Amino acid sequence: MSELEALKSELQGLQVKALASIKEVENLLGLGILRVYYLGKKGKLTSVLKGVGKLPPQDRPVIGQYVNATKTALSEALDSAESLLAAKEKQQRIEAERIDTSLSGRTAKRGVLHPIQQGLNEMTAIFAQMGFDIAEGPEVEDEFHNFDALNIPQEHPARAMHDTFFFEAPKGQQAKLLRTHTSPVQIRTMKNCIEAGGEPPLAVVAPGRVYRCDYDVTHSPMFHQIEVFKVDKDVSLAHLKGVLQYFLSAYFEKDLPIRLRPHYFPFTEPSAEVDVGCVFCNHKGCRICKGSGWIEVLGSGMIHPNVLKSVAIDSDIYSGFAFGLGVERLVMLKHGIPDLRLFFENDVRFLRRMGA
Amino acid sequence: MKLSFSWLKEHAPLTKTPQQVADDLVRLGHEVEGIELPRAAVKGVRVGQIISIKAHPDADKLKLLQIDIAEPEPLSIVCGASNMGEGDKIPVATVGTCLPNGLRIKKGKIRGQASFGMCCSEAELALAEDADGLLILPVDAPVGAEVGEYLELEEAILDLDITPNRGDCMSIRGIARDLAADYGLPLIEPADELVGADTTVDPPKVRVSAHSDNPLYMACRIEGITVTDSPAWLQQRLIAAGQRPVNGVVDVLNYTMLDLGQPMHAFDADTLQGDLHVRSAESGETLLALDGRDVTLNSGDLVIADDTNVLALAGIMGSEATGVTNTTTSIILESAAFRAALISTTRRTHALVSESSMRFERGVDAAMIVVAMDQAVQMIVDLFGGKSSQMTVIGDQAALINDKQITVNIKRIETRLGIHIPETADAVLARMGFDIQREGGDLAIRVPSHRHDVSIAEDISEEYARVIGFDAIPAELPALTVIKARKIDASISDAVALGFVQVINYAFIAESEQRLFVAHDGDDLRLENPISEAMSVMRRSLWPSLLNTAKYNMNRQQAGMALVEQGRIYQGPVDSHQESNMIAWLMAGEYQTDSWYEKSRKADFFDLKGAVESWLDKRGLTARFIADDDVQGLQSGQTAKIVVGKSTVGHIGKVDGDIAGSFDLQADVFVASINLDALHAGKKAKFQPIPEFPSIERDLVFLFDKTISSNDILQAVRKAVGQQLIDARIFDLYEGKGVPESKRSLGIRFSLQDAKRTLVQEDSDQAMQAIIDAIAKKFGAELRG
């Protein structure tokens, strides 16, 4: 056998053995070792190449081709084995890292706003969008701001209907009481404006706590109201209706009809009770609205000239509308909460369900 | 007020149904709270004529009737009554009818004989309490007609809520007037004829010495009456209106009041001593009132008295002793006008309320004083006999009916309603009694005597809005008013974002709870009329409310609490009180529950402190927490005051164990509170370039006396290093084995950075040495291992 033939057969044997080893190798580490063993600088193929120098020059290209072909074959085999093994090992790693994704997450502490707070925030925001400023006032009030200035004189029957909480006070001192509505803020805001040399327009929303000496299934001695009023030249009942329509649709997030019914409040003239199309039956009539399709939501009207007079606003020049929202009532209607008392029991199970 | 529909029809020829009328009343501003239909069940009962009567073959007391009800075939009915004859017309309840007593009429067999209905008595139609035999109808009753329609039994009781300004509508007549005006119907005028007075009966002698409070007083004597119960129809009307029949005379007066709106009173003339005197009471005089209460009068109260006794608190209530009874034979009737505001004040002072006072304080129609008197005298004489005297009249009725004049600009009304006022609306108002003249752009209006609520332009505006209908007014959005932008307070939202559940509690608490955290100093604001002792003082701390909420929830199997509340606290004295806006937190019980990744643990001081710090950080504030052993109700050694800048803004600490125990709370309870009004706005975030050069972090561990606070240590570290220090904190705390009893090991980790260069080893070595020296010098603490 010539040197050439011997070399050829050696190469062939090498290739067969190498391919068999590559096929058997089970991991990337082993494959790396094989690659160095056969194709490395000091590897088998290199050592075969060293024998080429012994060949006659005319045979060298022939064997060169053989060597290259073997090298290519081994490289390809190694490469494809490598990608297979890499994929396999990645898969093994993935399997090893598999978790039960249905286990509960590590809980982030989550709190909730009280549903009343949430309601207050939503309602106030709607009026703020409509350009109303936000105002507050004291809860411990005097009779002037809570009654007299609102055109409810001492002997007025409406005054007795307010179920007022009074404070114990030394004899001779001015009586103090817990405000029975947020309307005193209307008086204070208008008075402050005029006394500071200002003048209307005024557009104000005044949220806050109010108190009535009445405690049963449908009455809480403390509850929340939002007083809304606007005073300007030529403010009309039509404007009141427009603002109510906008507010109620925005708050209940649906287009509901509204209805104004003539009513009586000492501090407004004309006065109107406001009904909104029943949110439960979409104005069709159901048990909750007693089949009428309407639900009474608030009292409203045009600010009485006596009220404007009490804060030195000229009712010949200016007019205004005002209304008071019962926050609890609106929140109950929006969320179908059946019982007022739930709000003040503060059962965290209720709060977590209803709050946001 | 309960309004009988059939009674209403006596005042106006209404053609609409009760439901339609109710809807119209609502549109006119009279709230209808409900409609009762007491005789709705009579439907299906028809007029039948008896064709034949035969004996029942198997029952002596039963008869077989053939009855014509204008259907193709006559009805066969078995009947037990005996007062009817052939040809009589009777009410027949047909099959399917449900009678007022609940009986449903079915086809049936009675002793073997088929029966297709039932013949009815007055009792079965709810026309009388009991009855003897069938109701025999008049001969002209149309056969086949509904008996209800024929007898005009249709009745509805409307439950009205009359607003306090409409005293004129506290009567059937007042409501009828509003409706008739709206419908364009005439009002049926009451017969106003003076009863023939008998000159042998002396008119009552009356003196009025409080003329401004009692501008008109009418009295009439009736002698020789026999007081019996009033007739059934009258009693039924009173009962339907929600009133209890008393005796004939009282019932007639109540009936007249309901009918015409004028309250009246009757005295038993034989119980009086001398003349009637309308005067101011003397302080200390007493009246044993009809409701059995002994009323001690104040000077200024208006009374009707005789020579020796007070007989009545004018317009409110009479005395028991002089009231009319079944043995009364001689009476004096009173019909008068009393000043509304006086009645209101007096009845509130004495906490009395009556149907009479309700009407007087809302204002009665002066035009009805005489009409009501005449009607009542007429009815009493008709029903109970007797002779009536001539009227005694003190005062001038015409002066009371002096109508008000208002002139208003029609444009002003139109602008403020946002609607055009058509002249047709004038006609409706005219029917309500207003006299309207349009003069150019003005309306000259004369207000009728019964409308005490109308006195200014806006009242006229309301009348127009009412008759035109609020529905006709368009909805328009007003022009936007430009206001200062205002930041919405996020205090509570930020606390909620840190994991707390917001609660809202009443602002009043028990005084005993107030005392847990606030010592007695006389500055509680105390309610004069609390709901209960548990809700009697305005809170000066939110903590008692939070403890109650924690108690409520932990009693309901809640293992851990993280609550927050925002609300005011109130401090006296009453005449110069203060309200401050507070936020308060409570943490108790499990902070972390057992889970697959972590063991459970209880909340402690630092859980709450961390939350409070984060909350402050959100507002750009940093606080110092300075140990404070003198906070009432909180445990020494686990309590600190919260100091921002130089002011104490709140406190945080562990609730005293005994106090927590008194709220059934077994777990440690931690609370904090901050006065929001004391917090000034924090720093606004200002842009700073991100540092270009890297920072270095180093640790040092020292052994300190336990008494030295970490706050002081970190303060010393900051001072020792100066500007390059960007952070220093305690990263490790160890007490126990290997550390002396009185000491603790604290690891301090600090970071250095320079804005202008990269720091090198030398820098950190220098800083470490500075810290070691400072700590050794200030606290005598040494570096540990």
Ligand SMILES: [Zn+2]
């Ligand atoms: Zn409904």
